[in-house]
Amino acid sequence: MRADHFALRMRSVLPVLLFIFLLFGFAVFRQSARAASAVVGTGTPSSCTESAFDAALTTAGNGGGTITFNCGAAAHTLQFTVAKFVNLGDVTIDGGGRIILAAGNNERHFFAGPVTFRLRNITLRQGDSLVNGGAIEASGGQVILESVRLLDNRSAVAGGAIYCYDATLTIDGSQIDGNSAPTGGAIYNDGCAVTIRNSSFADNRATAAVNGRGGAVDNAQPGRITIRSSRFSTNNALDGGALYNAGGASADLAGVTLDENTGGYGGAIENSGVITITDSLLDRNSVTGSGGGLWNVSGSALLERSTVSGNTAFEGGGISTYGTSLEMRQVNLVGNMATAPGGGGTNGGGLHHLGGVVFVTDATISGNVARNNGGGIYQVADDNLTLTNVTLADNAADVLGGGLYHYGRYAVLTNVTLANNSAGAAGAAIYEDSPQTPSSPGVVQLA
Helix, strand or coil: CHHHHHHHHHHHHHHHHHHHHHHHHHHHHHHHHHCEEEEECCCCHHHCCHHHHHHHHHHHHCCCEEEEECCCCCCEEEECCCCEEECCCCEEEEEEEEEEEECCCCCCCEEECCCEEEEEEEEEECCEECCECCCEEEECCEEEEEEEEEECCEECCECCCEEEECCEEEEECCEEECCEECECCCEEEECCEEEEECCEEECCEECCCCCCECCCEEEECCCEEEEECCEEECCEEEECCCEEECCCCEEEEECCEEECCEEEECCCEEECCEEEEECCEEECCEECCECCCEEEECCEEEEECCEEECCEECECCCEEEEEEEEEEECCEEECCEECCCCCCCCCCCCEEEEEEEEEEEEEEEECCEECCECCCEEEEECCCEEEEEEEEECCEECCECCCEEEEECEEEEEEEEEECCEECCECCCEEECCCCCCCCCEEEEEC
16 A cells, blocks of 8 residues: 555656756756857967858857957957857857957948847957948847947948947947947947946047937937946037937936037037936037037936036037926036137027026036127026026126026026126126016016
8 A cells, every 4th residue: 555655656756856857957958058158269360260250159159158269469350251140149259358350341240139249358340331230230139348449330321330229238348439320420229228338439420411410329219328437529420429319318427528529519419308417527519500518409408517618609609408408406617609610699608598498506607708699698588597506707798698698588596696797798797688577577686
């Protein structure tokens, strides 16, 4: 009786044990596949060929793995003639700081599908795509760049270096220079979550004469971008010399320097979405249109503990806003100029306010110049301008309103210091140009 009971129990337990064994075996198999690695080359430069790389990618890509290089002690350039597809397993490519993957302006380097694709200590240069993404096109997965250089890549449509669609993109400690595309000179973000840290973007260009957006980055709807401790210099675009943030997109910048970028509108940044700028510097950017540092058009912008300095524009040397809202807290808006190319009269040396509510708190607006009206601030809007605990000093206008030129419903100034502002014709501190009625009282100064 006891033997029969034991046999019955064994018959019920055996399937469970078999299932556990098979599950464990499958896990071990997957782990071994996932841990696959491959080495390109056998120690000499001549052994590091495109075919050797293709073989390594096949090995590492089947289930995931890491590719390294053994090409000798010196730096080595490996030429690509066709694009490489990474879509079967998670792949890491580590160049050890000595490998350059050059595409000879013939093809992009990589297409990354719904996997995790990591590039580390490597350079990708001279990629060229007839569509999107001169070096990398990412779709549906996760792309991570660590200590990577993307140099002199180009796209015929969008994203000179990277085109990202519905994926996650992380760039850390990298250099992205000299890339170009009609829009998104370096990166075009089409619905990705993008994080950039400790990286630099220089000499990237959005080349289209119409809708050329984001010399470095075009953050299109519904893209999300977070930028930390990075620098954007000498990039160029019609809209947003460094960064274009579209309506329906969001951008969060902290510890970022944007300097010497150029374009038509928004020398450093053009914003039509939602943007937050904290602990950052917008310096010496220039445009032929509006907003030398920032053009906020139909968007919401918050600047906090930041400096906007030395920028130039046709109007709004520092900032031009015609958006939903602009809020500035503990901001220095200094040394900006509104001037026409070749000289001439324009408005709003520091801030050019044409629409949307504007709140400025605990700020300094000084040393700005307008070649026409509104050296510090030029306001022609029915939306409110509110200044609280602000120093408005040493600004100059060639004609009217050295500190503030106002034409609109009202501006409320609370605890505002007005000092040493000048105007060529009238209103050294404030020029009120609007008819004053009970509903439109003009400039209201409160102690």
